[in-house]
Amino acid sequence: MITYEYPFNERIRTLLRLEDLYEKFTFFLHQQHPLQHHVALSTIFEMLEVAGRADLKSDLLQELERQKQTLLGFRSNPNVLPERLDAILSELDRSSSALMAAQGKTGQNVRDNEWLMSIRGRTIIPGGACEFDLPSYYAWQQRSPQQRFNDISSWFAPLAPLFDAINIVLRLLRESGRSTKTIAQSGSYQQMLQGKVYQMLRLTIDESLGAIPEMSANKYMLWVRFTSQDGDMKPKSYENDVSFELTLCNF
Structure with a gap:
């Protein structure tokens, strides 16, 4: 992982x-x-x-x-x-x-x-x-x-x-979060945060999937898009569903 x-x-x-x-x-x-x-x-x-x-x-x-x-x-x-x-x-x-x-x-x-x-x-x-x-x-x-x-x-x-x-x-920040198992449909995931303030996002994924998360977030929404790499290390969109653990941390 x-x-x-x-x-x-x-x-x-x-x-x-x-x-x-x-x-x-x-x-x-x-x-x-x-x-x-x-x-x-x-x-x-x-x-x-x-x-x-x-x-x-x-x-x-x-x-x-x-x-x-x-x-x-x-x-x-x-x-x-x-x-x-x-x-x-x-x-x-x-x-x-x-x-x-x-x-x-x-x-x-x-x-x-x-x-x-x-x-x-x-x-x-x-x-x-x-x-x-x-x-x-x-x-x-x-x-x-x-x-x-x-x-x-x-x-x-x-x-x-x-x-x-x-x-x-x-x-202490890392220990404050509670992990949830989530699935990114077709390699993309969005979650509304409804204005709640967080300090850090932690994402845990099975290494064997070869899926690499690109994350962005603000106080309203977080977005995760998964990519993979070809032989030249160029990123390309990950088309399959991705199972991962998501942890939102806040003091």
Whole structure:
């Protein structure tokens, strides 16, 4: 099964992009080769571009507090496990405290490092990080994998509270939805939302069908059109009925 996600607004779109970058960063950070660590470092630079919005930190703090207040309302619900609720509340508190303790603009420690900024400036240029362009960077790449790992980890460390908060917010958002089994007639599906506000659409489909969803949505309607790919990877309309699971998520 493959799950596709579609954000309903720019705020969730930004969080999903940062989550995707964090997954790539974590993967390449734990590899051994200098080229793989180059990708990990370049991914930090991409994170700074996406997370450059000044209000991202405050948005996350507000959302963590809102989720905390919502969950506190479940304390009197007999269907809620107290231990599970306390664990989530404790996680929210830890994430909020760490995020508030993070000083300055997101990634300011990287921006203040002239050496890292010189590398960032060259990586924008195709092939710009060659050894003859950045000999000091090439020398750093010859260090042991553990040394490179430690350096990259230390440069990323001030960003960690931001990504911990993003992880919690997106996890709670995904868990808020209720899945329904649906069929797209002749590869097309529409659903009226009647003005109800959602944050994210999740669509799960059997990989063997070879059907690829193209999604669009607003507060009035969502539309899913399925396509397939030929040998040249060109999309073409999927003519058969498609069975899939649809989840609409909202805090």
